[in-house]
Amino acid sequence: xxxxxxxxxxxxxxxxxxxxxxxxxxxxxxxxxxxxxxxxxxxxxxxxxxxxxxxxxxxxxxxxxxxxxxxxxxxxxxxxxxxxxxxxxxxxxxxxxxxxxxxxxxxxxxxxxxxxxxxxxxxxxxxxxxxxxxxxxxxxxxxxxxxxxxxxxxxxxxxxxxxxxxxxxxxxxxxxxxxxxxxxxxxxxxxxxxxxxxxxxxxxxxxxxxxxxxxxxxxxxxxxxxxxxxxxxxxxxxxxxxxxxxxxxxxxxxxxxxxxxxxxxxxxxxxxxxxxx
Amino acid sequence: xxxxxxxxxxxxxxxxxxxxxxxxxxxxxxxxxxxxxxxxxxxxxxxxxxxxxxxxxxxxxxxxxxxxxxxxxxxxxxxxxxxxxxxxxxxxxxxxxxxxxxxxxxxxxxxxxxxxxxxxxxxxxxxxxxxxxxxxxxxxxxxxxxxxxxxxxxxxxxxxxxxxxxxxxxxxxxxxxxxxxxxxxxxxxxxxxxxxxxxxxxxxxxxxxxxxxxxxxxxxxxxxxxxxxxxxxxxxxxxxxxxxxxxxxxxxxxxxxxxxxxxxxxxxxxxxxxxxxxxxxxxxxxxxxxxxxxxxxxxxxxxxxxxxxxxxxxxxxxxx
Numbered sequence: 001x002x003x004x005x006x007x008x009x010x011x012x013x014x015x016x017x018x019x020x021x022x023x024x025x026x027x028x029x030x031x032x033x034x035x036x037x038x039x040x041x042x043x044x045x046x047x048x049x050x051x052x053x054x055x056x057x058x059x060x061x062x063x064x065x066x067x068x069x070x071x072x073x074x075x076x077x078x079x080x081x082x083x084x085x086x087x088x089x090x091x092x093x094x095x096x097x098x099x100x101x102x103x104x105x106x107x108x109x110x111x112x113x114x115x116x117x118x119x120x121x122x123x124x125x126x127x128x129x130x131x132x133x134x135x136x137x138x139x140x141x142x143x144x145x146x147x148x149x150x151x152x153x154x155x156x157x158x159x160x161x162x163x164x165x166x167x168x169x170x171x172x173x174x175x176x177x178x179x180x181x182x183x184x185x186x187x188x189x190x191x192x193x194x195x196x197x198x199x200x201x202x203x204x205x206x207x208x209x210x211x212x213x214x215x216x217x218x219x220x221x222x223x224x225x226x227x228x229x230x231x232x233x234x235x236x237x238x239x240x241x242x243x244x245x246x247x248x249x250x251x252x253x254x255x256x257x258x259x260x261x262x263x264x265x266x267x268x269x270x271x272x273x274x275x276x277x
Numbered sequence: 278x279x280x281x282x283x284x285x286x287x288x289x290x291x292x293x294x295x296x297x298x299x300x301x302x303x304x305x306x307x308x309x310x311x312x313x314x315x316x317x318x319x320x321x322x323x324x325x326x327x328x329x330x331x332x333x334x335x336x337x338x339x340x341x342x343x344x345x346x347x348x349x350x351x352x353x354x355x356x357x358x359x360x361x362x363x364x365x366x367x368x369x370x371x372x373x374x375x376x377x378x379x380x381x382x383x384x385x386x387x388x389x390x391x392x393x394x395x396x397x398x399x400x401x402x403x404x405x406x407x408x409x410x411x412x413x414x415x416x417x418x419x420x421x422x423x424x425x426x427x428x429x430x431x432x433x434x435x436x437x438x439x440x441x442x443x444x445x446x447x448x449x450x451x452x453x454x455x456x457x458x459x460x461x462x463x464x465x466x467x468x469x470x471x472x473x474x475x476x477x478x479x480x481x482x483x484x485x486x487x488x489x490x491x492x493x494x495x496x497x498x499x500x501x502x503x504x505x506x507x508x509x510x511x512x513x514x515x516x517x518x519x520x521x522x523x524x525x526x527x528x529x530x531x532x533x534x535x536x537x538x539x540x541x542x543x544x545x546x547x548x549x550x551x552x553x554x555x556x557x558x559x560x561x562x563x564x565x566x567x568x569x570x571x572x573x574x575x576x577x578x579x580x581x582x583x584x585x586x587x588x589x590x591x592x593x594x595x596x597x
Contacts, residue, residue, distance in 0.1 A: 012404055015397050019408045022472070025426050026414060028436055044436040092322035095314070107323070114330050116580050118530035120552040121572040124559040125336035126329055148329030151322045180314055209419035211533045216560065227419045231537055234425060241429050248422045259417050 033249045037242040055246035067247060070229035073218075075254070077139055077225060078208045081146040086199050088147065089154025090192055094184065096155065097162035108159075114152035119212055127216060137219045145217055146207050154199045161195035162188070201262045208255040226251040334576075340569035348563050359570035369571060371546050372554040375460055379550065380528030382464035383471060387524050388517070390468070391475025396505075398476065399483045409480065412473035420470060424537035427466045428453065453539060456547040463534050463548050471527055475520045482516030483509070518590040522583055529579045532556065551575045 032040050033055055034048035059067045096108050126145060127136060135141030165188055173183045189196075214225045224232065233247050341359055345352040363369050394412060398405040415423055430436045431452035441449040452462045486509050494504045532552035535541060541549040541557070549557075555575060558568035 011397065011400070015405065015408055018394065018397065019411045022469075023411050023414075025430055025469075028430065029426050041434070041436075041439055044439065088322040088325065091318040095318040107319070110331070111323075111326060113580075114326060116526065116583055117330060117334065117576065118526075118532075118552060118579060120530065120532060120555040121337060121576045122330060122333035123556065124565055124568060124572075125333035125340070128336065129328055129332060144325060145329050147322075148325035148327075151326045152330075155322065180310075181317065184318070205417055209421070211419065211421045211536075212556070216556075227421050230419070230421050230425060234428075234537070244425060244429070248425060252418055252422055256417065 029245045029248065032241055033245045035242060037240050040241050055242040056250065058243050059247050059250055066224075066229045066232060067226065067250060069223040070226035070251070071254070073139060073223050074208060074226040074251075077142050077146070077214070078204055078255075080139075080143045081150075081207050082200050082203045084143065084147050085150055085154050085203055086196050089151050089199065090158050090189060090196065091184065092151065093155040093158030094162050094188055094192075097159045098167070108155075111152045111155055114149070115156065119149070123212065123216055130217065136217070139218075142214055142217045145213060146203075146210075149213075150203050150206070154203065157199050157202075158192060158195050161192050165191045197262055201259060204258055204262075205255055208258075337569045337572050337576075340566050341573045343566045343569075345565040345569075346563050347565065352566075355566070359567050360574075362567065363570055363574065368546055368549070369551075369554060372549045372551050375546075375548060376529060376531065376550045376552075378460060379464045379467065379531050380525060382461070383467045383528040383531075384521060384524040386464075386468045387471045387475050388520055390472050391520065392479050392513075394472070394476045395479035395483060399480060409476065412476045414473065415470045416473045416477075418470075420533040421537055423466065423470050424534045427462075427469075428538045431462055454543050456542075456544045459539055459543055459548045463531070463538065466534055466538070467527065467531060471524060474523065478516045478519050479513060482513040486512045514590070514594040518587065518594060521590060522587055525583055525586060526579060529575070529582070551578075 028044055031046070031048050032044065034051035034053070035046075036052055036054060039046075062068075092111075096104050096111075130136045130141045130145070133141075135144065169187055169191075170183050173187045174180075178186070208225075209227055210225070211227055211231065215228050215231070218224045218228070230244075230248050230251055233244060342354060342356060343352050344355050344358075398408055398412075428435070432438075433451050433454050435452075437452070438449040450458060453459050490508050491504060494508050499507065530552050531550045535548050535550055535553045536556075539548045541547075541553055546554075551571065552575065555568050555572045558564045558571060562568070
């Protein structure tokens with residue numbers, strides 16, 4: 001065994017080395033965003049000195065507006081989906097956690113089965129359903145599909161939290177004459193804030209990053225999301241890594257900021273549910 | 278205690294009749310608020326789930342017994358013919374093998390790597406907290422972005438091979454163009470993306486191992502390895518369960534990386550997975566019936582394997 005003193009300097013060294021090796025691909029993307037295209041292949045790992053914003057402005061200047069329109073669509077779809085999902089799964093999770101009937105238990109099992117279903121398995125009939133409602137190739141259609149597909153995950157998270165809200169609190173409010181809706185909105189929902197934060201953050205990241213669903217649901221003709229935009233951009237940029245990396249960098253930035261802004265809540269929320277659930 | 282609870286629960290029922298006139302009427306009074314509550318709180322979420330998940334699952338099951346093809350009507354019932362074709366379809370068998378190989382590699386590598394890195398980073402100082410962030414970053418990124426980055430690194434004239442040529446390697450391997458290598462490159466990329474998830478879950482598990490237990494074992498003369506095997510590892514059982522199930526599902530449904538990086542190639546389906554085949558048959562070949570049978574097999578495999586593994590691992594958690 002290595003003795004403790006050797007360990008003391010070995011651990012940070014190994015940790016930094018492994019971390020750096022792991023991060024290398026991301027580093028390559030980051031530095032090359034700010035490097036002129038023709039310098040990338042000869043010296044991919046060098047620092048971008050002096051840095052150029054050519055690649056970034058190139059993404060905004062695209063004639064097909066692949067990035068700008070994609071960004072707007074992504075923001076709209078993600079924001080709408082996670083807002084609806086938070087509200088619907090909070091209500092459904094609360095209902096199922098409080099109901100003692102066998103029917104509710106069955107519903108829960110059916111819902112949780114949805115956690116295991118990969119998107120490709122249901123994608124084709126899903127588009128048939130969307131066509132029946134005339135929602136194919138629309139943002140509303142994509143939002144609805146997201147809501148249906150991710151509601152089991154939201155319910156799972158909220159149910160754990162509802163159990164930590166004392167039932168007596170709700171009953172007291174009801175005694176005071178508050179309606180069920182008011183009890184939910186003014187008593188229960190505010191107490192579920194950590195769970196809401198986790199749902200927002202998880203689903204926000206997942207929906208923003210989704211590839212296959214928007215690719216198929218929005219189709220090739222109408223505008224697409226920024227993540228699918230990255231895929232569409234590959235063909236045109238073939239070997240111009242600078243433009244492509246800049247596109248990806250810009251496509252990732254909003255969700256990364258969203259994630260970092262909510263992250264503190266998320267870690268708290270996660271452990272809160274684990275302890276009390 | 279129970280008496281008070283009854284009193285409280287009886288409360289609103291006593292209070293309601295004078296407030297709403299409708300409640301006084303007949304047995305409907307007791308049922309309507311319950312139904313109303315169901316319709317208001319439960320129904321919206323359930324309808325969305327039913328329309329876009331449950332109904333499609335049933336449709337997939339039904340279509341798998343037909344020859345449905347929107348460009349080649351009429352749709353006829355064909356019994357188990359799709360499933361029989363599937364069993365002898367070399368494309369399907371290769372996709373199945375590829376999926377199993379990817380899943381195994383990802384599950385083992387990400388679990389082992391994640392555990393080792395978690396053990397390495399299980400210290401409270403700022404350096405290790407920052408490194409956790411480094412490992413977790415790919416988890417937050419889209420697999421499309423990850424795929425494009427790795428494609429730029431691994432493609433024939435990409436960043437890695439340029440570097441290798443610079444070091445004097447005459448003909449560096451075709452990481453993505455060699456049919457014998459491409460599948461492993463894909464498995465590696467998925468592992469790399471999932472590693473941070475495993476690190477974080479194992480770190481959370483390590484927080485739950487009491488220091489006193491470690492110290493007591495050390496005093497009893499247990500070496501580092503014995504301590505890990507007998508004290509730390511058993512307490513990481515729940516973390517192992519979460520990671521394994523998560524990785525299994527991720528491996529089984531692998532699609533994005535293949536679509537973005539290799540499009541199923543090189544050659545005939547060297548990296549095609551089941552998910553890739555399902556989508557290809559449905560949206561490129563328009564063979565909805567056949568694609569549905571494939572999807573049904575895929576779902577049965579995912580569900581079967583994850584339920585069995587979950588059972589086994591959870592039993593292990595209890596006995597330890």
